[in-house]
Every structure is written in C-alpha cells, then in structure tokens.
Amino acid sequence: MDRCFLSLRRLSQSLNLTRTVTIFRQLIHFGPWRHFFILLVRVVRKPSCTAHPPQGQPSLFSSIKHSTVLADLTDKGIGFAGTAPKELITAIRSRTDHLPKDHFPDIHEADPDIRRLVTDPAVLDLVRHYLCAEPVMLECTLIVTEGGSVSDQIGQQSSFHFDYAGWQSVNVFVYLTDVGEQSAFHTVISGTHRRKTIGDILKQFLSDDEARERFGNQITPVLGPAGTVFFENTEAFHKRQPSPERRVMLNILYASHRNWLSKGRSPPANIHLRDRLYRKLLG
Numbered sequence: 001m002d003r004c005f006l007s008l009r010r011l012s013q014s015l016n017l018t019r020t021v022t023i024f025r026q027l028i029h030f031g032p033w034r035h036f037f038i039l040l041v042r043v044v045r046k047p048s049c050t051a052h053p054p055q056g057q058p059s060l061f062s063s064i065k066h067s068t069v070l071a072d073l074t075d076k077g078i079g080f081a082g083t084a085p086k087e088l089i090t091a092i093r094s095r096t097d098h099l100p101k102d103h104f105p106d107i108h109e110a111d112p113d114i115r116r117l118v119t120d121p122a123v124l125d126l127v128r129h130y131l132c133a134e135p136v137m138l139e140c141t142l143i144v145t146e147g148g149s150v151s152d153q154i155g156q157q158s159s160f161h162f163d164y165a166g167w168q169s170v171n172v173f174v175y176l177t178d179v180g181e182q183s184a185f186h187t188v189i190s191g192t193h194r195r196k197t198i199g200d201i202l203k204q205f206l207s208d209d210e211a212r213e214r215f216g217n218q219i220t221p222v223l224g225p226a227g228t229v230f231f232e233n234t235e236a237f238h239k240r241q242p243s244p245e246r247r248v249m250l251n252i253l254y255a256s257h258r259n260w261l262s263k264g265r266s267p268p269a270n271i272h273l274r275d276r277l278y279r280k281l282l283g
C-alpha cells in the first residue's frame with residue numbers, strides 16, 4: 001500500500017501537480033474550520049493516559065521539566081528538553097557516526113536504542129499533553145548532512161518554511177553530533193506556529209530578509225551538544241543553516257491522527273540501504 005502512495009506522490013511530481021495540490025491543501029489546513037477538526041480529533045482520540053509523571057516503564061528523561069517544555073512549546077512553538085542520557089547517545093552514535101550522507105526513514109525499526117527513545121513514556125506524555133490527543137508517530141527519520149553540492153545548500157530545507165501533518169503535529173529533534181555556529185544548525189521563528197498571513201499560507205517559504213524584517217529577535221538558532229533534545233510545532237517557520245560540516249539529527253514526527261496523506265513517505269531504496277548498513281553495524 002505504501003508503494004502505491006509513493007507512486008502517486010511521484011506521479012503528481014512528474015505532472016507538476018505538486019505545487020497546485022500543496023496550495024489547495026494549505027488553504028484547507030489553515031482555514032478557520034481547522035478549529036472544529038482539531039476539537040473533533042481531540043474528542044475521538046482522547047489521550048489514553050494523562051498521569052504525570054507517567055507510570056509504568058521508567059523514562060530516559062526523568063529530569064525533563066514537563067510544564068516548562070509544554071508552556072514554551074505552546075507559546076513559542078519550541079521547547080527544550082535538555083540532553084538525552086550520555087550512554088544512550090554513545091550507543092546510538094556507535095552506529096550513526098558511520099553512516100553516509102542520506103536520509104534513513106523509520107530508523108527506529110533498525111536501531112534498538114532509537115526505539116527506546118521514540119517510545120519513551122516522558123516523551124510520549126509530553127506530546128500527548130501538547131496535542132490533547134493520543135499521538136501517532138508518522139515519521140522517524142535519521143538525517144545525515146555533510147558537505148554537499150550547491151543545490152543541497154540552497155535546497156528547501158535551507159529556506160524558512162513550515163510543514164504540517166494531520167490537524168496537529170509536533171516534531172521531536174535530537175542532535176547526534178555537536179552543533180555549533182559553523183554547523184548546519186536548526187533555526188525556528190518563535191511564535192509563527194500561532195498565526196500566519198494568507199501570503200504565508202500560499203507561499204509556504206520566507207526569505208531570510210523577510211524573516212529578519214518581520215520577526216527580528218524571534219528567530220531562534222538551536223545550538224547544542226550531541227544529545228540535545230527539543231520539541232517543535234511542525235507549523236512554525238524553520239530552516240537548516242547551510243554548512244559543509246557533518247550533522248546527524250533524528251527527526252521524529254508525531255501527529256494527533258493518521259490520514260492517507262501521511263502514507264508513502266519512506267522510499268524503499270532508503271529502507272534497503274538502512275537495513276543493509278545496520279545489519280553490518282549491529283554485527
């Protein structure tokens with residue numbers, strides 16, 4: 001079934017329909033009726049557990065400041081959760097440090113330590129509280145960027161843009177290399193998840209000049225050591241700083257529900273490459 005959706009995506013791209021379909025989807029997604037659908041999903045997909053701290057399986061993030069992260073995520077669209085345990089990051093990096101530049105979809109299926117991270121009760125509890133609905137994980141992608149051609153540097157990820165998945169969605173990002181001022185650091189424009197102009201909705205992209213002029217000090221670069229974990233509303237304007245330096249980042253996307261547009265996101269060639277490399281790396 002996923003292959004079918006992947007083929008549909010490719011057909012739409014080859015027919016140059018992607019832009020038209022995207023604009024139509026964005027108008028539907030950001031229209032005033034979205035509040036009704038968000039409420040509806042919250043009723044249908046009530047959070048299964050609202051206990052805090054979460055009970056049962058112990059969390060890797062016992063010191064996470066749940067209310068602070070949640071408040072920042074609600075207000076600014078980004079909440080910092082500190083750093084993941086060193087042993088966990090060391091274990092994950094014993095594999096990811098050897099991967100070539102590429103995207104590795106559904107990496108939790110190949111890496112047992114990443115699986116512990118994406119199923120962590122404190123992470124899920126925070127996402128659940130933020131969405132006010134039972135979350136579903138749509139993507140878990142490991143992104144390795146390094147050097148690259150000019151087209152990589154000026155690609156879509158290097159311009160301010162927003163994404164969306166389902167009526168509500170949130171990304172959990174984990175740096176797996178140290179990320180400094182010279183690195184391909186992630187940048188978010190704080191507060192832009194809450195309001196967008198019709199021009200923003202139609203364009204989906206912002207130039208750096210327009211971003212500086214409109215949002216000034218709301219532009220928030222995210223720097224930090226390997227293991228830095230942050231939550232971000234998918235709909236906030238964000239970008240990746242162009243840099244030739246190697247950067248490895250885990251991108252976990254949770255939404256309040258799954259729909260058919262969420263399928264077909266994992267190219268089979270990347271899955272085969274992931275499995276082949278991890279078979280060797282896990283010995």
Ligand SMILES: [Fe+2]
Nearest residue numbers: 161162163238
């Ligand atoms: Fe993006």
